[in-house]
Amino acid sequence: MPEQPAHAPYDALLLLSFGGPEGPDDVVPFLENVTRGRGIPRERLKEVGRHYFLFGGISPINAQNRELLDALRKDFAEHGLDLPVYWGNRNWAPYLADTLREIAADGRRRVLTLATSAYASYSGCRQYRENLADALAALEGEGLPLPRVDKLRHYFNHPGFVRPMVDATLAALAELPEAARAGAHLAFTTHSIPTAAADTSGPAEGHGDGGAYVAQHLDVARLIAEAVREATGVEHPWRLVYQSRSGAPHIPWLEPDICEHLEELHGAGAPAAVMVPIGFVSDHMEVKYDLDTEATAKAGELGLPVARAATVGADPRFAAAVRDLVLERAATERGRAVDRCALGALGPSHDLCPVGCCPARAPRPAAAGADSPYDNRPQGAS
Incomplete structure (x- = not known):
């Protein structure tokens, strides 16, 4: 055979x-x-x-x-x-x-x-x-x-995703004025979502404040910040911040917004900032407009030097x-035991999304999960 x-x-x-x-x-x-x-x-x-x-x-x-x-x-x-x-x-x-x-x-x-x-x-x-x-x-x-x-x-925590982001962050730091580089803050950015959606992200047993969505981003941010410290010998202050909010004003969404955060950094006397878009795979519109256009313009108004790290892209x-x-x-x-590659504290994610994982407001059929109306059982399962 x-x-x-x-x-x-x-x-x-x-x-x-x-x-x-x-x-x-x-x-x-x-x-x-x-x-x-x-x-x-x-x-x-x-x-x-x-x-x-x-x-x-x-x-x-x-x-x-x-x-x-x-x-x-x-x-x-x-x-x-x-x-x-x-x-x-x-x-x-x-x-x-x-x-x-x-x-x-x-x-x-x-x-x-x-x-x-x-x-x-x-x-x-x-x-x-x-x-x-x-x-x-x-x-x-x-x-x-x-x-x-x-x-x-x-x-999110596979080395092939994290390590390009580390290199991109180091490259962005190098773009800053030399006098401001050592004191630069790292602003790890991702798409804001309603807090209710964040709280119910991931498997049901992990639902709570921020859910898996916030926990996973924080884990990646820590990994990158630690790798930057090891590479430069400088411990840069950092924070997870959000962008691209699009919902009704009365609905709570994850905060702070990147532009508000830049204002806070400027008010606190930070010499510079690097925006690190860990929430995005490529430099699409929400990176090009929300960061490269809006947030960069805000930093210019403040007189705060900023650079933006590249996404992993291709x-x-x-x-x-x-x-x-x-x-x-x-x-x-095929039923074989494998080493599942993952960095950070959270370990590798599940293969099959369990019932109750990241629920919709109105239930709808979803494929490729434990609640799929189609067959997603492992090969050979009865």
């Missing part, structure tokens, strides 16, 4: 991302996709989309996903991993359902999903799983064969981390 490939039982990897407009005419239709069901008037969406128009109506995220696809395919090929990589988006072309149709037409039956969100939360994990369930339901309604879809575990170490996670999950599905 021929030996199984290292990626067996999987025969495809799906890169699943948010999507973004690729021209001015795409902006409002894209935002209509993002906000579907909320009844937001078209004129309001034009106002919301103003930051896209500042960049020609083009979000960087699709180009960055193409770069990541190239990096993954290159890494896989160089390491003899004959696993095709597909790409689908939640809110713009290539749409997820279309990509799953392509996967089904190509005869793929076991699919691993890499979501471009490293942390536990409703919007960063379960909503992707709900979108997978919606797309599978569409295929089922069309009478198409359904591939079995699993999702890679959270990778770093070869991140591509290698994805390969490691694919092989880890594949071996686990």
Whole structure:
């Protein structure tokens, strides 16, 4: 009997991302996709989309996903991993359902999903799983064969995610004026979410203040701050802060906002700051606008020198981390014991999201979890 490939039982990897407009005419239709069901008037969406128009109506995220696809395919090929990589988006072309149709037409039956969100939360994990369930339901309604879809575990503390962020932080520090460098503060940034969503992020037994969402970000921030201290001999003060709030003002969201934090640093006499966007995989619009435009302008008003660390993007170490996670999950599905790579205090995340993990406000089917309406049992399970 021929030996199984290292990626067996999987025969495809799906890169699943948010999507973004690729021209001015795409902006409002894209935002209509993002906000579907909320009844937001078209004129309001034009106002919301103003930051896209500042960049020609083009979000960087699709180009960055193409770069990541190239990096993954290159890494896989160089390491003899004959696993095709597909790409689908939640809110713009290539749409997820279309990509799953392509996967089904190509005869793929076991699919691993890499979501471009490293942390536990409703919007960063379960909503992707709900979108997978919606797309599978569409295929089922069309009478198409359904591939079995699993999702890679959270990778926020994988060395291939953390170490590029360490190097990016050191590079950003080096951009600051030399006289301000040693006293610079590190502002680790991530997307703000409602506190209620943060409190219920992760498995139900861990729900509480901030939930897994805050705990995971704090763990990564500590890892990076410690690595920077080891590299420079300087212990830089740091704080986890938030950006990109988009909700109603009466609903509590995670704070402080990055701009408010910069004001606090300036008032306290900090000589400089480095913004480290640990909550984002690539330099997409919420990095380019909220940090490089708004927050940088605020720092300029204050006279506070700032630099911004790069995200992991298509770093070869991140591509290698994805390969490691694919092989880890594949071996686990074959019933083999594996060493699961993770830095920090929290250890490796779960493979299968348990019932009650990152719940939605209104229950909806979600694939690739213990509560999936589709079969996600380990191979050979009864």
